[in-house]
Structure formats: structure tokens, C-alpha cells
Amino acid sequence: MTKKKATIWDGNVRDAALTILLAVDKNQAYSNLLLNQTINKYKIDSKDRALLTEITYGTLQHKYTLDYYLEPFIRGKLDLWVRWLLRLSVYQIVYLDRVPDHAAVNEAVEIAKRRGHKGISSTVNGILRSILRQGTPSIEEIKDPIKRLAIETSHPEWLVERFIDSYGLEKTTEMLHENNVPPTQTVRINKTKASVEEVLQLLENEGITAKQSSVIPECIHLVNGQASRTNAFKEGYITIQDESSMMPANVLNPQKGWRILDMCAAPGGKTTHIAEKMDNEGSILATDLHPHKLDLVDATCKRLGLDIIQTAPIDGRKAAEYLQHESFDAVLVDAPCSGLGVMRRKPDIKYTKREEDFESLHNIQLALLDNAVKVLKPGGRLVYSTCTVNTSENEETVQVFLASHPEMKLVEIENLPEQLLQRGQHGMIQVFPQDFGSDGFFVAAFQKTT
Numbered sequence: 001m002t003k004k005k006a007t008i009w010d011g012n013v014r015d016a017a018l019t020i021l022l023a024v025d026k027n028q029a030y031s032n033l034l035l036n037q038t039i040n041k042y043k044i045d046s047k048d049r050a051l052l053t054e055i056t057y058g059t060l061q062h063k064y065t066l067d068y069y070l071e072p073f074i075r076g077k078l079d080l081w082v083r084w085l086l087r088l089s090v091y092q093i094v095y096l097d098r099v100p101d102h103a104a105v106n107e108a109v110e111i112a113k114r115r116g117h118k119g120i121s122s123t124v125n126g127i128l129r130s131i132l133r134q135g136t137p138s139i140e141e142i143k144d145p146i147k148r149l150a151i152e153t154s155h156p157e158w159l160v161e162r163f164i165d166s167y168g169l170e171k172t173t174e175m176l177h178e179n180n181v182p183p184t185q186t187v188r189i190n191k192t193k194a195s196v197e198e199v200l201q202l203l204e205n206e207g208i209t210a211k212q213s214s215v216i217p218e219c220i221h222l223v224n225g226q227a228s229r230t231n232a233f234k235e236g237y238i239t240i241q242d243e244s245s246m247m248p249a250n251v252l253n254p255q256k257g258w259r260i261l262d263m264c265a266a267p268g269g270k271t272t273h274i275a276e277k278m279d280n281e282g283s284i285l286a287t288d289l290h291p292h293k294l295d296l297v298d299a300t301c302k303r304l305g306l307d308i309i310q311t312a313p314i315d316g317r318k319a320a321e322y323l324q325h326e327s328f329d330a331v332l333v334d335a336p337c338s339g340l341g342v343m344r345r346k347p348d349i350k351y352t353k354r355e356e357d358f359e360s361l362h363n364i365q366l367a368l369l370d371n372a373v374k375v376l377k378p379g380g381r382l383v384y385s386t387c388t389v390n391t392s393e394n395e396e397t398v399q400v401f402l403a404s405h406p407e408m409k410l411v412e413i414e415n416l417p418e419q420l421l422q423r424g425q426h427g428m429i430q431v432f433p434q435d436f437g438s439d440g441f442f443v444a445a446f447q448k449t450t
């Protein structure tokens with residue numbers, strides 16, 4: 001008898017969510033990539049897609065809270081898949097009004113029967129029915145305020161403490177809650193092809209309601225639909241990008257005809273934004289450590305009709321060995337970072353990041369900046385950005401960099417809307433997810449004086 005090949009999708013949303021959650025936990029798979037691959041590969045329809053996304057992300061986002069709710073009801077050790085099945089079931093019971101409790105329990109019992117044996121399914125049934133009868137334990141009763149906030153918002157305690165040390169209790173509390181709010185879909189319009197009004201009309205013709213952002217003018221918020229499936233996307237009128245990520249190109253303020261280096265360019269979101277701002281006139285060298293990722297940059301340029309971008313695999317920590325010194329009008333270092341600003345869309349980051357990662361990231365960031373200075377023309381502009389909320393990779397990287405580079409100075413950021421400028425000081429802006437519902441993001445602008 002031929003064995004049936006295992007598949008993520010057999011029409012059962014909860015089962016597919018369980019498979020994805022297990023892969024994220026066991027194989028350190030990226031939840032967003034695996035979820036998108038599953039949805040696209042199996043062409044999952046919009047109703048199932050919404051529920052699958054909600055259960056997968058929601059369960060992952062609230063993992064520690066769900067464990068707290070489950071703890072009093074679990075006796076002994078459970079297999080990993082059983083624990084995830086319980087978590088995703090309690091997630092539905094506690095957070096999803098549109099799923100009746102009995103449906104969540106029955107589905108879990110059926111999955112337990114299929115994946116395990118009768119004993120397991122009655123354990124799952126017993127635990128979930130006890131929770132329905134007795135209710136979940138109260139988080140309010142946790143005495144330690146840091147532990148309470150960590151459980152309530154499902155973040156590791158060390159990270160909560162670190163955030164409070166850097167940003168204070170109020171900002172941290174707001175940020176941790178916002179990290180559990182699903183992000184809205186935002187796209188950037190390609191102004192070399194159409195105006196905002198024209199793109200809004202194109203999207204409307206495809207049944208998509210969208211509106212221009214009140215923060216970054218080239219940003220559009222989608223109310224429904226999936227940007228990647230639209231003709232507007234396929235024909236190069238839009239690029240999927242978080243609103244915060246639209247800051248660096250604006251801060252760089254590139255002019256037509258400039259020669260620009262984008263040192264950590266893949267997959268090309270900011271490179272192509274810079275090219276659009278230059279009206280596709282001038283030249284951009286887009287480099288990245290990983291050659292295969294540069295194919296994505298090339299493909300995006302082709303889709304958007306931009307031809308001033310050349311790609312090259314270069315380790316930015318050695319860029320000055322390969323590139324002519326003082327040859328670029330401006331350099332963008334959109335550095336590799338801990339990604340603590342994007343936990344809304346990549347909840348796995350909450351559970352996988354370690355404090356010891358920060359120092360090596362800080363050192364890589366400094367090495368990238370050192371090289372950027374060497375290839376920058378005197379008078380040229382350097383922009384440093386990260387998608388993290390972490391002083392050691394943001395303000396401290398800037399301070400240490402400045403201390404060893406007297407020829408560099410921070411310059412006032414000008415080319416952003418007032419509401420963003422208000423959040424900055426001395427050439428640096430830290431955006432928090434709660435500020436505009438966009439990713440947490442940091443940007444700093446420097447000028448080479450000699």
C-alpha cells in the first residue's frame with residue numbers, strides 16, 4: 001500500500017494552523033513565510049485564509065498568556081503537538097467571539113483522535129471542558145508587575161524589563177499591547193508610474209478599498225483584499241511595504257542624478273523607493289551579503305520598471321575594499337538588526353531573540369557604518385536605519401559611531417511630515433508601533449563634513 005504524503009492543507013483550518021505552529025517551534029521556521037507559502041500553494045479561499053491567519057498568528061502572539069491559562073489544568077507532561085493544540089483551542093475560546101466554544105472543543109478532540117489515540121483525545125476534551133466550566137485564572141492576581149505585564153502581553157520577562165529600563169513603563173505597556181494587534185496592509189505607490197489618486201482608482205476597479213495615509217504621502221492603507229494578488233501590484237504600480245520603512249528614503253532625500261549606495265539592500269524595498277524618488281534618473285548600487293537575495297531586488301526593479309539599480313554581492317563590513325573611496329553622494333545602511341519593531345508581523349521573534357544577540361548586531365552595525373563613511377563623498381549624506389526598538393542597536397550604535405568618526409555629524413531630519421519629526425531629536429527618530437500603527441523603526445541622518 002502506498003503511504004499518503006503528508007500535506008499541511010487537507011481543508012481543515014485548525015489542523016493546518018497546528019502544523020504551522022509546530023514547524024515554527026521545532027524547526028525555527030518563520031511563521032509569516034510558512035503561512036504565506038501554505039496559503040499560496042494550496043490556494044486557500046479568503047474565508048479559510050482569514051481564520052487560518054488569525055488562529056496561527058493569534059496563538060503565537062499570545063503563547064505565554066495561553067500557557068498561563070492552561071497551567072492549572074495540565075497534569076504531567078504533554079507531547080509538543082498536544083500542547084500547541086490546547087493553546088490554539090484556548091486561543092479560540094478566549095479571543096475569538098465568532099467561534100462557538102463547543103466548536104473549538106469538538107475540533108480539537110477530532111484532531112487529537114486523528115493525530116494521537118483515544119487517551120489523548122479524552123485528555124484534550126477534559127482539559128478544555130474544565131476550562132469552559134471553571135474559567136481561566138486571573139492575570140490580575142500576579143503580584144509582580146513585570147511578570148504580570150509579561151504574561152498579559154505574552155513577552156519574555158527579560159525583554160519587558162529591558163524595554164522599561166529604556167523607555168519607561170507607560171511607553172513599554174502601550175508597545176507590548178500594540179505588538180499583539182494585527183498590522184494593516186500598507187503599500188507604497190510607484191510615483192514614476194502613477195499618482196496616488198490614479199492608484200486608488202486602479203485598486204477600486206479591482207474591488208479594493210484603500211486610503212492615502214495621513215503620515216507618509218506615498219503610503220496607502222488597504223481596507224480589504226490582498227495587495228500581492230492585484231494587477232496594480234503585478235503591473236508595478238505598488239510595492240508592499242510597512243509605512244515606517246518608507247522613512248529612510250525620505251530622510252536620505254535623494255536628488256536626480258546622484259550616485260547612491262544601498263549597502264544592505266535585499267529584498268529591495270528601500271532601494272526601489274530611492275529610485276522612485278529620483279524619478280529613475282541617476283545610479284544606485286544595491287549590495288547585500290547574500291547573493292541569492294539580490295535576485296529579489298532585480299525582480300522588483302523589473303516589475304516596477306526601474307533601471308538605474310545595479311546589484312552586487314558585497315559584505316558591507318568590507319565594502320571599502322571593493323568600492324572606490326569617496327565615490328557616493330549618499331549611502332543608506334538599513335542594517336541587519338534584532339527586529340524588535342516587527343513583532344506584530346513576526347511573533348516568533350518574541351520567543352527566539354536572546355539578549356546576547358544584541359552585542360554582535362551592534363558590532364556588525366558599526367562595521368557597516370565604518371565602511372559607509374569611507375565610500376561617501378565629503379559633504380555626502382549617510383542614513384542609518386533599523387526595524388528595531390532597542391537602544392543598544394539604535395542610539396548607542398549612533399553614539400559609538402560618532403565617537404570614532406569626528407568627520408561625521410548628525411543632521412536635522414527635514415524631509416518627513418511634522419508628526420514624525422516631532423518624535424525625533426538631534427537627527428534621530430525612534431518610531432514605536434503604537435505611534436501610527438506601523439512597525440517600530442529607527443532612523444538617523446549624518447553628514448560627512450570633510
Ligand SMILES: C[S@@+](CC[C@H](N)C(=O)[O-])C[C@H]1O[C@@H](n2cnc3c(N)ncnc32)[C@H](O)[C@@H]1O
Pocket residue numbers: 245263264265266267268269270271287288289290293314315316317334335336337
Ligand atoms: C533589514 S534587511 C534590509 C532590508 C532592505 N533594505 C529593504 O528595504 O528591503 C538587512 C539586510 O542586510 C543583509 N546583510 C546582513 N549582513 C550583511 C553584511 N555584512 N553586508 C551586507 N548586507 C548584510 C541581510 O542579508 C538583509 O538582506
